Amino acid sequence: MEYACLFYVPEDASPGPEVYAECMAVAEEAHRAGAMVNARGLEDASSATTVRIRDGKRLLTDGPFAETKEVLSGFFIFECASLDEAIAWASKLPQSRYGSVEVRPIRALDP
């Protein structure tokens, strides 16, 4: 069974290197225990766009998903060249019609 652990943090939090070091330690430990699958950081919330389709019309909101009556139910990761491509994929997901899809870039990792 795989489990996703999702981070919820105050919007203005700016974690220092010690937070990354701690995450690393957990990753290392989980790796040794054979429990590590994947972990990624997201760009901050101000880079988010929320996509909703209502009556066949696409509505974009500048900013993160902020509806307290809707809850997180899953995620896709798409590889795209631009935000428009990502929004196009998000718009194909049925959740965009009865819920919201927040499109947030994954923090870039230069090799």
Added chain:
Amino acid sequence: MLGRIFNDLDRAEDAVQEAYAQALDRWPRYGLPENPAAWIMVSARNAAIDALRRERTADAKRQLLANLEALIHADAPFDGEAMDDRLAMIFAACHPALNEETRIALTLRYAAGLTVAEISSALLVPQPTVAQRLVRAKHKIKRARIAFAIPEAADLPDRLHDVLRVVYLIFNEGYASWTHSNLVRADLCEEALRLAELLEKLLPGQTEILGLHALVLFHDARRATRVDDSGEPVLLERQDRSLWDGRKIERGASLLEGASRYRAGPYLLQAMIAREHATAATWKATNWRRILDCYDSLIDKDPSPVVQLNRAVALAYTQGDESGLAVLDALGARGALVGYAPFFAARAELLRRVGRRTEAGAAYSRAMELTHSFAERRFLQRRLAHLTSLESLTT
């Protein structure tokens, strides 16, 4: 350690964070390196070098933007890459993933070339707020990878609509400023006109761009007569038509030549309505029948309450005030315009004309409560005072 190498703690810290982030991504997938501490150190140095390289690229981009702005201001001929860059910049600035006020600020900054100080005074928003909006927007454009590109043909109509809307909003803010004590803001009108012209040169043959350009020209031609010496609005019927800018009207009319209302989009239709007003020799000579026809077509495209309100006014001129009032009553009953000052102002005028003065007075008062424009409020006050003085004469 890195702090010493780079002489810049922020930069070193960023680099270390970046290295940890990379480790978090790579180690679980590819296994732990033999010497994790050395790996972090080497990655951090590479990340710092990359960051410096990116900054240099950013400098190059800033230079590109500066060059483009210079091009926009100089009346250089439009050709080749610079043209595509400029258009791409406008599309990025007007991207629907940015909120509207951000789009307006970005467009004024990077497409119209205004400074932060100029945008601040144009939008009546404090300079730090404008600067913050621009920084946030640039951050989002960069982080979320909003493309500096002209959208695919299939997406173009939708996206063009967003671009036109931003130009329209800039003009509207200039032409009927809600927030400023001066009703008309020449600077914003001119920026909008310049942007419309630019779009038309960049994307020739798009009828909605022609429509917006013509619409702005017709309205702008009347700018000098919209307010009197004390800054108060003057009704269209009282404006001195001899002071209208004939060249702008001619230019607008030539843009609309051969356009048919049956195949027109919302901007072209609004331009056709504005043309009727701008080319009528006198107020009495206004062809309300043709205006009403255009509103009928416009309602097919955009059945919003505001369009219905304007159509009701045209209806009142063609079929009588009572017909117009009936439509306004129906609109009011649906509650869509309960907070919209022009609805109550229009209703007040029609009520006054059919002699229902008490109700007209109440409607003027409601419009005064609702308007955000000082000039508009003074104007309404005068109409109300006029009404009550008539009242005292007849009773």
